[in-house]
Amino acid sequence: MPTRSQGKRVLITTVPFGDYDDSPIELLKKNKVDYTINPLGRRPTENETIELIKDFGILLAGTSPVTRKVIDAAPYLRLIARAGIGLDNIDLLAAKEKGIQVTYTPHAPAPAVAEFVVGCMLALLRHIPQANQDLHKGVWKRQVGRRLADCTVGLMGVGSIGKLVVKYLQGFGTRVLGFDLRQSDISADERNFQWVDKEKLLRESDIISLHLPLTQATRYFITCKELGMMKPEALLVNTSRGGIICEEDLFEALQSCKIAGAALDVFEKEPYDGPLAQLDNCLLTSHMAAASVDCKRAMEMGAVQEVLNFLTGKPLRMTVPQEAYKEQERRNGHV
Template identity: 35%
Template sequence: MALSNRPKILVTSTNYSIYCGEAKQLLESNGCEIIENMRGRPLTFEELSAVVPDISGVVAGVDTWNEEVFKLAPQLKAIGRFGVGVDNIDLDKAREYGIQVTNVPGGNANAVAEFAVGLILSALRNIPNLYQSARRAYWDRHVGEELQGKRIGLLGFGNISRRLARKLQGFDVDIIAFDKYPNEAAAKELNVTLASFEEVLSTSDIVSMHLPALPETYHIMGDKQFGMMKRGSYFINTARGTVVDEAALRKALTDGPLGGAAIDVYEHEPVGADNPLLTTDRIVTTPHTAAETIETYRLVGLTTARAILDVLAGRTPNNLL
């Protein structure tokens, strides 16, 4: 059933027309007008301010959605987070302003888990630097490390972490995991040993971060925590940048125990050229792209589109937060 008055839907996640054609067509066939983010990055407050006054729904990337923005958007009824994490959305204020927020739990889990495997291998074998070396016709045959026989420590044992554990089984590794609310059945099925936060840090050869961004996890990895890690160990982060004190990570790479690191997320995004981590040795850096796959875009695009249409039609959407 088509909606009246052509509600305007702002899409701040990038590449929407390219990879979310079905979702865009679904919204348009229900009478919606799509306003896309063509900047290839999260929108600033000033950029949001220029377009939010007459929008009814948002397919939100990682832009900041708070009361300051909500005050400017009197018609806004629905925010469909294009992903899982909603730390960029003030849920309490959204409720106050009558805005229903949804996300897509598990929608990008496989993509992120696969990318985490890629970061682990890239860090162990220095693959990005070897690629750049070969492109310059250098013959830098770096001696790296094998994944086989390593202990992998997972901080967080949710959907992404469990998928990562399953994918790592074929590498003949030992896997341990910390979670505040551990899923013992899943751990048993995946042959994962549940452990304390401290044990994961102090006994793992590779620590992979999968904790959500919450007030209690802010900078949960600092000088003390990195100092507990084994000499020559590796740190991987595909979760959220705020869980890591970036200065402490850099110190752990330059003067501390870390043999290397690979990160896809940063405390401030998009990451600035002046971020010291970008020029630190022994770290692989990627631009928050772990979830960027064709399959994820299609699934998440359709799920968020349906949720927004449900809200605008007075129905209860799936994954309402």
């Protein structure tokens, strides 16, 4: 059993934390919480997390690996508060076996990610990255592009982020197709929105944007087969998880102009240093779609509030749904 002090100690592995808005740190200080921020200044590896976590009862985590090995190395751990939406980096089953509660902040990053997605679409359509590169090299070349109003956008995944993308695209008058493994309650009324199957979305969309969680069902959801169904002028945007796209297949498709371009904010291995960086028709960013000041603050404050709820014996607000545990069981072949 943890001692009183060890059970209440908080390790914050997500960095930067409180750098752009110190409200989360001030809230911890106000409540006299004993916390330590990851001293590495970057996302820790599994082994580094194992070394850091040994004497802590609460983990406020970002995207760093919280594996079974990490959990086994944390005898006092009783709460994992995820600042963000993705859960693929946390071994939920190992946490459950140890009686460790897990929370997350699924709605906090949505506005920032949705805006970022639309920004990527505009950048690709109007060739903004290429024009910037040309002018920095002293080349004056006017790029001719396409308008969002004239495009059909296909959304694979229409959850909290996908719904906001639909909302933002309404202002452009864009036709939107939606596909999801589980259709949500989004209304098609006056939205230029239509539910379709995966194949129809791939064949008819000018831009495809991915908003799926990384699960057994969605790993390598986009491979050479799906890329081959897309229009040669089509664009692909991914701000969800890197493992949803086969990066080798995407490289081949972009290099051979089977599709026109892509914008990727997430990768199978991060930081990314792979061959896609060699391609001018691939816009790459460093997993920053959710990193607006307000949404980062909302994620951090949401996670801190769950820490305070836990420490004061109040109900946790956003515990991970049972479906997420069931999905990991399916992935591990337990069911």
